[in-house]
Amino acid sequence: MNLGSLKPFFEPHLLSEIDRFGIVKQVKKGDILIDIGEQIQFIPLIIEGAVKVLREDASGDEILLYFVDFGNTCAMTLNCCMENTPSEIRAVCEADTSLIMIPATYMDSWLAKYKSWRIFIFDNFQGRLNELLKAVDSLTFLKLDERLERYINEKAELQKNKKLNITHLEIATDLNSSRVVISRLLKKMEKDGLLLLGRNTIQILN
DNA sequence: ACATTAAGTGATT
DNA sequence: AATCACTTAATGT
Numbered sequence: 001m002n003l004g005s006l007k008p009f010f011e012p013h014l015l016s017e018i019d020r021f022g023i024v025k026q027v028k029k030g031d032i033l034i035d036i037g038e039q040i041q042f043i044p045l046i047i048e049g050a051v052k053v054l055r056e057d058a059s060g061d062e063i064l065l066y067f068v069d070f071g072n073t074c075a076m077t078l079n080c081c082m083e084n085t086p087s088e089i090r091a092v093c094e095a096d097t098s099l100i101m102i103p104a105t106y107m108d109s110w111l112a113k114y115k116s117w118r119i120f121i122f123d124n125f126q127g128r129l130n131e132l133l134k135a136v137d138s139l140t141f142l143k144l145d146e147r148l149e150r151y152i153n154e155k156a157e158l159q160k161n162k163k164l165n166i167t168h169l170e171i172a173t174d175l176n177s178s179r180v181v182i183s184r185l186l187k188k189m190e191k192d193g194l195l196l197l198g199r200n201t202i203q204i205l206n
Numbered sequence: 207a208c209a210t211t212a213a214g215t216g217a218t219t
Numbered sequence: 220a221a222t223c224a225c226t227t228a229a230t231g232t
Contacts, residue, residue, distance in 0.1 A: 144220070167212065178221055183213060199212060199229055 005047060009071065014114045018045075022100040033091040040080045040087055042101035045073050049097025050158050053089050054174075063139075064151075064174040066131035067094065067158055075128030078121060081107050095159065145185050147175055152195075152202065162204040 003015055010018065022045070027033060033044060036056060044051075050069040053076065054062045068074050068091075076089045081104040110117040138147050151171065156162050172182045186202065189195045196203040 169212075179213085180215090180222075181220060184215085184220095187214075197213085 005070070006045075009120055010116045011114060014110065014116055017106070017110070018100065018102065021106060022102050025099055025101050027093045027097050027099070029093055029095050029097075031093045033093060034074075034077060034087050035090050036087055038087045039084075040077055041104050043073055043077060043081055043104060043107065044091075045100040045102060046070055047098045047100060049099075050094040051091050051097060052094050052174075053091050055089055061176050062090075062173055063176045065089065065135050066128065067154065068128075069158060072127065073124055075125050078107075078124065144175070144177060144181065145188075148182065148185050149189070149194075151175060152204065156204055162206075164202045164204070165200055166202060167200055 003019055006015065006018070023042070024047075025044075027049075033051060034040065046068055048070060050067050051074070052067050053065045053074055055065055056062050074089070074091060077087070077091070079085075080087050111121065138150060142150070148171070151174065152164065155164055155166070168182045168186065169179045172179045175182070186195065186197055190197050194205060196205060
């Protein structure tokens, strides 16, 4: 197992346990990792790629909460793991992603045994909580055009690429708006010289 | 050539 | 800011 990239995070003993009990999994873009209502059996550790975490309302509309990328895991999942409750969120792969699935049963013993695991879990809670706060005030305080701008920049940063392959419809569902509105806002941004639009692509200028 | 999907636009609420 | 109704353009079969 290629654990080199995790070395800075965990102490050697823990690394070898991860090596022994973790299951490496490759998932493709669009795959659903965890769905709402599912019981969590594994803690996913992201090695490469990114996952988006979203919530769904009663009428089936989705709303994006945050992204999880390398070296992180989903705090909502951790929570569900410990409490043994069903998932409150859906996790969908943003891009082709590789991750290590760690059986949830190790959570407890590792927390007791390994300082680096405790730190890791804590940092993740903190990180996700901040992301969640960002999502909340984005929803309540920002207008749609500002949210859209933030969304695009975040996405570009995530995949380290100023040219996004995404449709207006995908953006609309992530921000839970409608395609027409997104198209218009993007068009305005293009006129303002912020972007270059194409079919399935958005190129960010600066 | 035809169907499908993405994006652009005016009018209306 | 959302929805409708329609157009135009790009892509797949």
